[in-house]
Amino acid sequence: xxxxxxxxxxxxxxxxxxxxxxxxxxxxxxxxxxxxxxxxxxxxxxxxxxxxxxxxxxxxxxxxxxxxxxxxxxxxxxxxxxxxxxxxxxxxxxxxxxxxxxxxxxxxxxxxxxxxxxxxxxxxxxxxxxxxxxxxxxxxxxxxxxxxxxxxxxxxxxxxxxxxxxxxxxxxxxxxxxxxxxxxxxxxxxxxxxxxxxxxxxxxxxxxxxxxxxxxxxxxxxxxxxxxxxxxxxxxxxxxxxxxxxxxxxxxxxxxxxx
Numbered sequence: 001x002x003x004x005x006x007x008x009x010x011x012x013x014x015x016x017x018x019x020x021x022x023x024x025x026x027x028x029x030x031x032x033x034x035x036x037x038x039x040x041x042x043x044x045x046x047x048x049x050x051x052x053x054x055x056x057x058x059x060x061x062x063x064x065x066x067x068x069x070x071x072x073x074x075x076x077x078x079x080x081x082x083x084x085x086x087x088x089x090x091x092x093x094x095x096x097x098x099x100x101x102x103x104x105x106x107x108x109x110x111x112x113x114x115x116x117x118x119x120x121x122x123x124x125x126x127x128x129x130x131x132x133x134x135x136x137x138x139x140x141x142x143x144x145x146x147x148x149x150x151x152x153x154x155x156x157x158x159x160x161x162x163x164x165x166x167x168x169x170x171x172x173x174x175x176x177x178x179x180x181x182x183x184x185x186x187x188x189x190x191x192x193x194x195x196x197x198x199x200x201x202x203x204x205x206x207x208x209x210x211x212x213x214x215x216x217x218x219x220x221x222x223x224x225x226x227x228x229x230x231x232x233x234x235x236x237x238x239x240x241x242x243x244x245x246x247x248x249x250x251x252x253x254x255x256x257x258x259x
Contacts, residue, residue: 005066005206012198035160035187039195042156043149050148055141062142065210066203071217072105074249078241081224085234093228107131107218111225121229125222132218139211143204150200157192161185220244 020030047056072080080103087095097116103109107128114124164185171177220241227237242250 002067002069002206005203008202009199016194016198029183030187030190032183032187034184035164035191038160038163038184039153039156039188039191042159043152043192043195046152046156047145047148051141051145056145058138059142059145062138062207063203065139065214066206069210069213071214072108074217074220074241074245077108077217077220077224078238081227081241082234082238084224084228085232085237088228088231089233096228105221108221108225111221115225115229121226124229125226128218128222128225132215132222135218136211136215139207139214143207143211146200146204146207150196150204153195153200154189154192157189160188160192164188216244 017027020027084096084099087099094116096112100109100112100116103112110131111124111128114127119127162185164181164183166181168178168181168185171181223244224237224241227240232240
């Protein structure tokens, strides 16, 4: 569970609702059904026009990555490949088959199965790179959907504002109707701004970060698997994989050796 995402969303909602209650009047004046229909309904309609339905339905699987990441850490991956290199060096490559049940990441397991099946380095690298590209495309689709929502929500908020102003101007001779039009005018803008800035833009940014993290981990795995195919010694393989990490994330002893 990514606690930062949960805390950020909860904190944002608490601060906004808290400021409403502190100002007096409660939530009642800030709940307006026509404004919700215009902003939320309009945004949903724009998404249906902009994207195929299957992409919209599938985005929630990608969005889960904002709240929960099951990727192994780079340190754990490097340690695993170092141990596998020791096994391969001492007992032969086929001895790695006994380690497969310990591998819980499907991508890594698939690469090792290709290795044990006798596939060449080029074939393994090509197949796994294609899978990485597909992962990036899925993440980019999720990001595009949230970016589209972030653009559409304020726009429909402005449309709602214009509708509210038209209603207000038509009823200037009836003061009791002016408040209804003004509420619609202001609340649609508020709803659009909240949807875009509290939810859509931050989640799109988190998806981008998650995508970069996963691509790094996948390339780390590809480098480890191809290193096993090449028969690299454990230390040499470990040094190759450490090159993927920022210097500040590498163990001190490996930094000195690399220098």
